[in-house]
Amino acid sequence: MKTSYPVIGFIGLGTMGKSMARNLIAAGYSVNLYNRSPENLLDLVNLGGTARDSPMAVAKVSEIVLLSLPDSKAVESVVYGEKGLLEGLNKDSILVDMTTSQPQSTRKIAEDLRQRGIHMLDAPVSGGPKGAAEGTLSIMVGGDEKTYLKARPLLEVLGKKLFFVGPAGSGHTLKVINNLLYGTLFIASCEAVALGVKAGIEAETLIDVISSSSGHNHAVNVKFKEKVLSRDFSPGFTLSLLHKDMTIALELAESLNIPLETTANAYKLIDRENQGPLQSLDHSALIQLFEKALDIEVKKHPNT
Ligand SMILES: NC(=O)c1ccc[n+]([C@@H]2O[C@H](COP(=O)([O-])OP(=O)(O)OC[C@H]3O[C@@H](n4cnc5c(N)ncnc54)[C@H](OP(=O)(O)O)[C@@H]3O)[C@@H](O)[C@H]2O)c1
Structure with a gap:
């Protein structure tokens, strides 16, 4: 000491x-x-x-x-x-x-x-x-x-x-804005990856290629690789914490009279799911909604 x-x-x-x-x-x-x-x-x-x-x-x-x-x-x-x-x-x-x-x-x-x-x-x-x-x-x-x-x-x-x-407060303001963006990127990444898998592209290949291309972002590069592909939805960063952060950011936007169409739209899904069983899981469990809707699974290739 x-x-x-x-x-x-x-x-x-x-x-x-x-x-x-x-x-x-x-x-x-x-x-x-x-x-x-x-x-x-x-x-x-x-x-x-x-x-x-x-x-x-x-x-x-x-x-x-x-x-x-x-x-x-x-x-x-x-x-x-x-x-x-x-x-x-x-x-x-x-x-x-x-x-x-x-x-x-x-x-x-x-x-x-x-x-x-x-x-x-x-x-x-x-x-x-x-x-x-x-x-x-x-x-x-x-x-x-x-x-x-x-x-x-x-x-x-x-x-x-x-x-x-x-x-005072600037760090917290910046952090919730970051997480509003992250949450939106996560939902957009779920849509894109689920579409690719449904269209017949192998999930690991899809994620590897996007991670090295212009669509790359933290959700695909890290969360899809570390959590979704290995089907590990233990927390992590819970859906409930992500929901809290996005709620604060959207309240901030409302207080400044700034309409946020895209991020607010991604939030709708997170807000709805935060009432249900995914709440205390890692937020990456949200992929399951897209998998269910398209009858697919985003998982590792059986030989890897
Ligand atoms: N997890 C991530 O990936 C991550 C990343 C970046 C930022 N953050 C942020 O970091 C913070 C902590 O996240 P975390 O994942 O570590 O959360 P966590 O695992 O749920 O831990 C929360 C801690 O706070 C204590 N606690 C909860 N409610 C309390 C209360 N009313 N009074 C006193 N203590 C209380 C809990 O005690 P018990 O042991 O009694 O439950 C626990 O020790 C959050 O604000 C989160 O948004 C998290």
């Missing part, structure tokens, strides 16, 4: 948070941990993290507290709830929200903290569970630049591409 490093708190140790906390512990940071289900902390404690029994307890002993929670509702409950962060954060400490949260909520929390002499960054991530495990995430940071420079060394442990994008 390096004594010159700031003491860290980490709250929300799910698919993303657990790997990020593990990388911080491995890099020599002293990390205080809180998770709603404490049993999910045990392996991090075995690696050298310290379990605390509330967000308040984490905040009292940490200089920089990181959050990786599902959404703004969870972030607000951890900040404002009983034994929440507000009861524990010290003056001049820094809260870094790595959740994909609602920018409006982020700005309110940042202002409430500012009035108490506490700094906040919104620092959502892209790169999925693999990027979190390998420490190669993209991190888009909103807030005050001086605070960003203080937190930067520890963010460099978590990600390889760091972007300072503007004042």
Whole structure:
């Protein structure tokens, strides 16, 4: 443990948070941990993290507290709830929200903290569970630049591409816009790949060729290769989280009076399916709808 490093708190140790906390512990940071289900902390404690029994307890002993929670509702409950962060954060400490949260909520929390002499960054991530495990995430940071420079060394442990994008809420704004685009590309890719397979082209060939051609995108290049072809729909990035992100982006567009026809159309399908059994699966399970409609399956060639 390096004594010159700031003491860290980490709250929300799910698919993303657990790997990020593990990388911080491995890099020599002293990390205080809180998770709603404490049993999910045990392996991090075995690696050298310290379990605390509330967000308040984490905040009292940490200089920089990181959050990786599902959404703004969870972030607000951890900040404002009983034994929440507000009861524990010290003056001049820094809260870094790595959740994909609602920018409006982020700005309110940042202002409430500012009035108490506490700094906040919104620092959502892209790169999925693999990027979190390998420490190669993209991190888009909103807030005050001086605070960003203080937190930067520890963010460099978590990600390889760091972007300072503007004042409080800017990171979260950029992230949901990215995911609105990604979700739309995913649906368009489902349509294109399903069409190709129905037209008689072998799925792996189709995906390989598109990945090397002008139609390439993250959905085809990565998600179809890693999840769809191997029929692994375990989360990953759940449909419910993608739905949350696209909802926030479309609410933003509505608040600015901007009609978004194409992305809003892709969202309709995601919104409908988010009510059903696919909700808690990886979002790549959406391909099954297209397969069912066309009576096909997007799978590896039997000889590979
Ligand atoms: N998964 C991805 O590929 C990915 C990629 C980029 C960004 N993100 C974003 O990263 C964030 C985390 O995603 P994830 O996939 O790691 O989610 P996750 O696996 O569902 O983990 C969420 C964590 O938050 C905790 N939690 C949930 N509700 C809570 C509440 N009300 N109060 C306190 N703790 C609560 C959970 O605790 P329990 O253990 O008790 O359930 C769990 O530790 C999300 O905002 C997501 O949009 C995810």
